[in-house]
Amino acid sequence: MRAVVFTGHGEPLEVSTVDPPTPDPTGVVVELEACGICRSDWHAWQGDPVWAERGLAAGHVLGHEPAGTVRAVGDEVETVNEGDHVTVPFNLADGTCHQCRTGHANLCENRRSLGLEPAVPGAFAEQLHVPDADVNVVQLPDSVSSVDMAGLGCRFMTAFHGLVHQADVDAGDWVAVHGCGGVGLSAVHIAAALGANVIAVDLFAEKLDFAERLGAAATVDADAIEDVPSEIHDITDGGAHVSVDALGIATTCQNSVNCLRTRGQHVQIGLTTRTEGGQVALPTDRIVGKELSVVGAIGMAPARYDELFRFLENDRIDPAKIVAERVALEETPETLAAMTDYDTMGIPVIDDF
Structure with missing residues (x-):
């Protein structure tokens, strides 16, 4: 073969x-x-x-x-x-x-x-x-094509698990997504489906445009904005309720934590490259002082796939768009x-x- x-x-x-x-x-x-x-x-x-x-x-x-x-x-x-x-x-x-x-x-x-x-x-x-x-x-299910499922694979299901099972996203919450590759765009789409106000962050204008088509309420061009966390605090009047690092470099991970409001939640999905070597320094005092939560997400248990399929069958999500x-x-x-x-x-x- x-x-x-x-x-x-x-x-x-x-x-x-x-x-x-x-x-x-x-x-x-x-x-x-x-x-x-x-x-x-x-x-x-x-x-x-x-x-x-x-x-x-x-x-x-x-x-x-x-x-x-x-x-x-x-x-x-x-x-x-x-x-x-x-x-x-x-x-x-x-x-x-x-x-x-x-x-x-x-x-x-x-x-x-x-x-x-x-x-x-x-x-x-x-x-x-x-x-x-x-x-x-x-x-x-009969309604899910092979291409749909490939779109729902590692990146989409991990983003779904991170936002639906690991974080507490309520309708009306501000959710920031740092990095608009496949997993980041999946997170934008899922968070919008949950009723959140989504802020997409990336260096590339075309990826930010893509995020808007998937439901982002606001975008931040990280190439043009010197202080991304401050920009998100201004947009949200206090910081994001939930923030996702969908890339895994030190800058996006730190920006994700720093853009949170009091008692916010950081979801780590992106894995590091050799530059970070598996380690990223975080603002520990800020995490303590604001009682921030830090959680990870990797994949999703097969027993919970039906939840994802129900979102798809009820037209809440459309992986084909990604x-x-x-x-x-x-x-x-x-x-x-x-x-x-x-x-x-x-x-x-x-x-x-």
């Missing part, structure tokens, strides 16, 4: 022919119909902190926002059948640990990251093997490389394998 393969950190990805997968006893093979191209793939490709020690080797397949149809099923699989239209969370769980048993499978103590570590090749390919399928395969580019498999290396200079818009999706 054809797949886009890793050749080394920062080295060009290649389109190659690799052996197709076969299901292990608890696994299934999914024929891919769509897969998002995510900045987390870019981080892994570059060897940034979270992934630097995972030992990706030449020939590994990235990609972790898949949707498609089950084509082969292992002998021990009980709840997934050939022909099912499915998606797969990027945090693969085993279903046995305390986190899994208490509804937090996205934080499985034995989790493996689809496409982002050697043991689980990803979805930049014609087919994908999914281990522990009874835990990790999610059936898609899918700004559809590409063929062979265009994946170029599309991922464009993320180095933030030259992608919204969520790019592979829909031609």
